[in-house]
Amino acid sequence: MHRTLSPRTLLLRVALAAVVLAAVMLACALVGTERISLASALSGSDPASPNPDFEILMHVRVPRIVLAAIVGAALAGAGVTLQAVLRNPLADPYILGISSGAGLGAILAVIGGLNWTLFGRSPIAAFAFAGALSTVWLVWMVGRVTGKFHVTGLLLAGVVVNACFSAVIMFLTSIARSQEVHATIFWLMGNMAEEDFLVLWVSGGSVLAGLVALFFISPQLNALSFGPVEAQSMGINVRRTQFVAFAVAAFITAVAVSLSGLIGFVGLIVPHGVRLVLGPDHRQLLPLSSLVGAVFLLLADTLARVVVAPAQLPVGVITAMIGGPFFLVLLMRYNRKVYRLT
Amino acid sequence: MTASVQLQDVTFAYRSGHPVLGGVSLTVERGTFLAVAGPNGAGKSTLLNLLAGLLVPQSGTISIEAANIRSYRQRDLARKVAVVRQESIPPFGFSVAETVMMARTPHYGHWGFETQADRELVAEALDATDTAPFAWRPLADLSGGERQRVFIARALAQDTPILLLDEPTSFLDLKHQVEIYDLLKSVQRDRGRTIIAITHDINLAAQYCDRALMLQRYQGPEASAKPVGSRASTGQCRIGPPGAVFTSAGIEEAFGVRVFAAPIGRESVFLPLGRLARDAGKMDLQPAPENPSPPPVN
Structure with missing residues (x-):
């Protein structure tokens, strides 16, 4: 009897990865510019005599750590999904124009000098979110016209929209004042900040819901890797699967982008890394990539805040600088097993 | 015997306009091994995609297991029809x-x-x-x-009564070609599956199939209405036992090549010989053995 992935193996691995994530979260919470003691922090705080350890842990470290985990999980999950539907190992969460759409939204908010807040968030986030989603919608509509299952049309539409919007972003930055330009560029490089708990609950909840939805189409993603025509002959509802995959991946990417700007590399290399080690079955690849993505971005962000302390690096710099070489090592070790590089 | 697949007056044209199939009617009985041959562009793959539910004919009806193909949802059709296409390998290593x-x-x-x-x-x-x-x-x-x-x-794991194959032996060497045909034959014989295989290898197909379908390029309504040559023809397709459909005259008409034919036992082999082929002259010396009775037309 030949067994493919069993539910028990999957649960075991997911549980293991979740434990690792929890451990890394705890460890990273204790690392930082200020030394804090866990025992003291856990003793709590009362308004009469504020406990600095507790304040730092709960209002500075934990929100940022949770934020990094949410963003990492969203980007890695979206990357897995898009690589499967587009049947393209080079796909990342930003491939369908999300990055430029979000960037355009952000720079419009900055240049417009908007200063209202929504759920304690600056308008940059809201504009980036709206820009990301409307760009993906535009790309999807254009791609749909090119043919029933034409993934190539979708990819090309994404690339062209990206290039076009990037040009608009450059145009706007060149006519904007330098202070505004700095704010935008910093945002575009990808950056973490301490967030309000409400924001974390809402975004964490929506990313988790998105990942669960994607898990339920993961068997169909396996079949879709063989191409839409093959998948349809196997009885898969291809249009529905493609639509759910694109819509949910775009949504969780937009959430991530509006939280932390454009953090590259996570959505590209984490899925590949997990696939190289554990194989291509999306039922496993999706949940595990999300967990590994969370761990990876958490570690990268911790480095970003301590390496040049008290200053901070944009986390996107760390993900690319560490993730790139790490991925190349994985690729050299495992490529013959998983990829068809002949 | 009941019909596994039935086409009635099926017409199909791609969006660009020129019709590929013009009023094709045919019946494939359950448990039959049907080989589909014909020149490039005759509509063999189109026929396969119609049967797989990927294309919808402009007119005419297609029945799968006695029900209109339009009445199936994709998922249910996939319980009736499984398709083996020319290689499609995913970028990930399953x-x-x-x-x-x-x-x-x-x-x-x-x-x-x-x-x-x-x-x-x-x-x-x-x-x-x-x-x-x-x-x-x-x-x-x-x-x-x-x-x-x-x-x-x-x-096979799809567990369907009907198996469609698009040139299952192209790119394979001789040994593997024979292995694939043996495998298909055993699937047909031992499991009672209906097999419809598109092939360019007439000689091999003739050894294994029960019925043969020769599809020609659609020439327009005028061509299909009048009989071609001495044979009654429905124009675009001829179906029958392999010995009756795969004849040198039939092949020459469909493909526009001259063939050298020689009987082996129950079936014949056909070798197309071009103008510069070394034995091109042989065809004049030895006229191809022709089936004396006109091929049955379905």
Whole structure:
């Protein structure tokens, strides 16, 4: 009897990865510019005599750590999904124009000098979110016209929209004042900040819901890797699967982008890394990539805040600088097993 | 015997306009091995895609297992018809077992995992195709013949009464070609499946199929209305026993080449010879043995 992935193996691995994530979260919470003691922090705080350890842990470290985990999980999950539907190992969460759409939204908010807040968030986030989603919608509509299952049309539409919007972003930055330009560029490089708990609950909840939805189409993603025509002959509802995959991946990417700007590399290399080690079955690849993505971005962000302390690096710099070489090592070790590089 | 697949007056044109199939009618009985031959562009793959539900005819009806194909949902049609296409390998390295298991995807339980019944069907398909010994190797590491057997295994695991194949032996060497045909024949004989295989290898197909379909390029309504030559013809397609459809006259008419024909036993072999072929002259010396009776037309 030949067994493919069993539910028990999957649960075991997911549980293991979740434990690792929890451990890394705890460890990273204790690392930082200020030394804090866990025992003291856990003793709590009362308004009469504020406990600095507790304040730092709960209002500075934990929100940022949770934020990094949410963003990492969203980007890695979206990357897995898009690589499967587009049947393209080079796909990342930003491939369908999300990055430029979000960037355009952000720079419009900055240049417009908007200063209202929504759920304690600056308008940059809201504009980036709206820009990301409307760009993906535009790309999807254009791609749909090119043919029933034409993934190539979708990819090309994404690339062209990206290039076009990037040009608009450059145009706007060149006519904007330098202070505004700095704010935008910093945002575009990808950056973490301490967030309000409400924001974390809402975004964490929506990313988790998105990942669960994607898990339920993961068997169909396996079949879709063989191409839409093959998948349809196997009885898969291809249009529905493609639509759910694109819509949910775009949504969780937009959430991530509006939280932390454009953090590259996570959505590209984490899925590949997990696939190289554990194989291509999306039922496993999706949940595990999300967990590994969370761990990876958490570690990268911790480095970003301590390496040049008290200053901070944009986390996107760390993900690319560490993730790139790490991925190349994985690729050299495992490529013959998983990829068809002949 | 009941009809497994039935086409009635099916017309199909791609969006660009020129009709590919013009009023094709044919019946394939259950448990038949049908070989479909014809020149490039005659509409063989179009016919296959129509039967797979990927294309919808402009007019006419297609019945699968006595029900109109339009009445099936994709998922239900996939319980009736399985398709083996020319190679499509994903960019990610699925193993043989994983690939074959994918045929069961629409029938997985709520949590997206296969049931015991699915595993048994897959094990059976792996055994039938002799792919079990390398079930854990990645698809990309296999030879073309092994990989083709895996895709046939996947189609078997779909557990359908009808199997469609698009040139299952192209790119394969002689030994693997014969192996694939033996495999298909055993699937037909032992499991009673209806097999419809598109092929360019008339000689091999003639040895295995029960019925043969010769599809020609659609020439417009005028051409199909009048009889061609001495034979009554429905224009675009001729169907019948292989010995009656695969004749040198039939092949010469459909493909526009001259062939050298020689009987082996119950079937003949046909060798197309071009103008500069070394034995091109032989065709004049030895006229091709022709079936004396006019081929039955369906």
